[in-house]
Amino acid sequence: AQSVTQPDIHITVSEGASLELRCNYSYGATPYLFWYVQSPGQGLQLLLKYFSGDTLVQGIKGFEAEFKRSQSSFNLRKPSVHWSDAAEYFCAVGPLRAGGTSYGKLTFGQGTILTVHP
Amino acid sequence: DADVTQTPRNRITKTGKRIMLECSQTKGHDRMYWYRQDPGLGLRLIYYSFDVKDINKGEISDGYSVSRQAQAKFSLSLESAIPNQTALYFCATSDFGTGDQETQYFGPGTRLLVL
Numbered sequence: 227a228q229s230v231t232q233p234d235i236h237i238t239v240s241e242g243a244s245l246e247l248r249c250n251y252s253y254g255a256t257p258y259l260f261w262y263v264q265s266p267g268q269g270l271q272l273l274l275k276y277f278s279g280d281t282l283v284q285g286i287k288g289f290e291a292e293f294k295r296s297q298s299s300f301n302l303r304k305p306s307v308h309w310s311d312a313a314e315y316f317c318a319v320g321p322l323r324a325g326g327t328s329y330g331k332l333t334f335g336q337g338t339i340l341t342v343h344p
Numbered sequence: 345d346a347d348v349t350q351t352p353r354n355r356i357t358k359t360g361k362r363i364m365l366e367c368s369q370t371k372g373h374d375r376m377y378w379y380r381q382d383p384g385l386g387l388r389l390i391y392y393s394f395d396v397k398d399i400n401k402g403e404i405s406d407g408y409s410v411s412r413q414a415q416a417k418f419s420l421s422l423e424s425a426i427p428n429q430t431a432l433y434f435c436a437t438s439d440f441g442t443g444d445q446e447t448q449y450f451g452p453g454t455r456l457l458v459l
Contacts, residue, residue, distance in 0.1 A: 235384070258446060269434065270387075270450040316386060320446055331377075331402070332448055334386035 228253040230319050232335035239307050240343045247302040247338050249291075249317030258320035259300040260332065261291055265313045273315075276300065287311070312342045347371045348451035350435050356457045357425050365420045365454050367435030374439060376418040377448065378402075378410060381432040390433075393418055425458045432456075 229252045239245055251257060258277050262270040274285025281293040291302045300317060317335040348369045357363050367376065374395050379387040379402075389402030391410040399410060407429060411419045422429055432455050436448040 230386075260447070262450075269452040270436075272447060272449070275447060318387075320448075331389055331392060332387075334379075334388070336384055336386045 228257065228319050228333050230317050230333050230335035232315075232317055232338050234338050235336070236339045236341065238341040238343060241309050242306050245302075245304045245307045245311070245340070247315050247317075247340070249300045249302065249335060251298055251300065251317075251319045253298075253319055259291075259293060260318040260320065261285065261289070261300075261302050262316045262318060263287075263313045264316065264337075270316065273302070307340075307342055309342045309344065312340055314339050348435060348437055348449055350433075350451040350454050352454060353452065354455045356459065358459050359426055361425050363422045363425055363456070365433055365435075365456070367418045367420070367451060369416050369435075369437045369451075371437050371439070371449060372415075373437035373449075374415065375437060376412065377436040377438075378408075378418070378420045379434045379436065380404070380429075381434060381453075387434060390420065422458075425456075427458045430456060430458045 231250045233248050260275045261273040263273050264270050273289050274283050274291055276283045276293045283291050289304050291300055293300050314337045316337050318332040320332045351366045377392040378390040381387045388404050390404055390408050391402050392400050393412045396412050409421045432453050434453050435451040438446050438448045
């Protein structure tokens, strides 16, 4: 069964500092990978996704993520954090299509809460 | 207007009551999902539907049922609510075969408190 681990429950950074949120997955083939952000009181917004091709993926709000097959990782990065980035971030993995069929289910990590200090 | 809407946004109910959470979407997607979010556990899949005639259990379906009334509507019911069903519930939609490659889009969530 597929699984996702976000090792850091809570991260605190200063505004303007760089950020890296970790995500490790367990899956038998190349998965679909996603990062979502949930601002306080809000739903989940898609930041970026990886399906195939270039392993460095650009997303919205200045975020990027790199897929590393050898490390089973899909870490999220941002070079300079803004106070508005304070939120909870979720990594998710979905199954690759097989034989023309996809189950479409996402498995989520536990989430990482980001606090930004001024 | 939002593409995925959920009603109600907040609900307080008592143990043993029946409650229905509704989800509507204007994205034209065939696939719809219900998740619940609990602190420290991320989101867990309750039920999903790939079209109007298709209903599938997720990893935590016990105590829940669903109805896919139309392509655009997917309802989640708690037949007899219990306190450990207190959570934030999300509906999501996705499409298959349009090049969007299974990206799921989420509604704003329904916060449910069972007393």
